[in-house]
Amino acid sequence: MRKESRLVLALDETNGEKALAIANSVSGVVDAIKINWPLVLSEGPQMITRLAELSDVICDFKVADIPNTVRLIIENSVSRGASAVIVHAFTGDDSLRAAVEAADGAEIYAVTEMSHPGAVMFTAKHAEEMARLGVECGVDGFIAPATRPDRIRAIRAIAGDRKILSPGVGAQGGKASDAISAGADYAIVGRAIYGSDDPRRSAEAFAEDIRTVI
Numbered sequence: 001m002r003k004e005s006r007l008v009l010a011l012d013e014t015n016g017e018k019a020l021a022i023a024n025s026v027s028g029v030v031d032a033i034k035i036n037w038p039l040v041l042s043e044g045p046q047m048i049t050r051l052a053e054l055s056d057v058i059c060d061f062k063v064a065d066i067p068n069t070v071r072l073i074i075e076n077s078v079s080r081g082a083s084a085v086i087v088h089a090f091t092g093d094d095s096l097r098a099a100v101e102a103a104d105g106a107e108i109y110a111v112t113e114m115s116h117p118g119a120v121m122f123t124a125k126h127a128e129e130m131a132r133l134g135v136e137c138g139v140d141g142f143i144a145p146a147t148r149p150d151r152i153r154a155i156r157a158i159a160g161d162r163k164i165l166s167p168g169v170g171a172q173g174g175k176a177s178d179a180i181s182a183g184a185d186y187a188i189v190g191r192a193i194y195g196s197d198d199p200r201r202s203a204e205a206f207a208e209d210i211r212t213v214i
Helices: 016-026 037-043 046-052 067-079 093-102 117-121 123-137 149-159 176-182 199-211
Strands: 007-010 032-035 056-063 084-088 107-111 141-143 163-169 186-189
Touching: 007 016, 007 199, 016 037, 016 046, 016 199, 032 046, 037 046, 046 056, 056 067, 067 084, 067 093, 084 093, 093 107, 093 123, 107 123, 107 163, 117 123, 123 149, 141 149, 149 163, 149 176, 163 176, 176 186, 176 199, 186 199
Parallel strands: 007 032, 007 186, 032 056, 056 084, 084 107, 107 141, 141 163, 163 186
Antiparallel strands: none
16 A cells, blocks of 8 residues: 555445545545445445555455454455455454455554544553554554544554554544654545545645645
């Protein structure tokens, strides 16, 4: 995955043609496009392949299952063109190792802590444990919240040179430059770009904010 703007678009559109139009419009500005279940359930898994023709695609499926099911989901995602897949770490070392082994050159990112307020109830209390587990299992990087930059710093202290992707920028209140300053490699922005009247201009504004701190 390239590292130029250090901006990732979370494309949670449910209309396939609109999603492709947005992806085209931000091409060259964002480093990758992250998709989740809303788009895949609405338009089918072929959207992974179609978007992969425009950008690196991160499948944010937050996989949380037994090792065999994890393996099947990862293999299917990668075979359709995914450059990376996001998995949960709380499932334990056997499921995390299964994800890493199934990746076949793609990257695996483990969730340590999500960006919404409810994340502090359970996962935040174990985020650093899950980061250490991810390091042991060989994941390529972690998800840490842009809405709480101090948590990015805590995960960075454990992650070493592994990548950190930070969601929660824009609509959830996080700031891209704050996330990067705290140690994130990429800031993830969704609604503030794909819901904009001019997605490319919005993406460029976030990219410019990131450039102020790198």
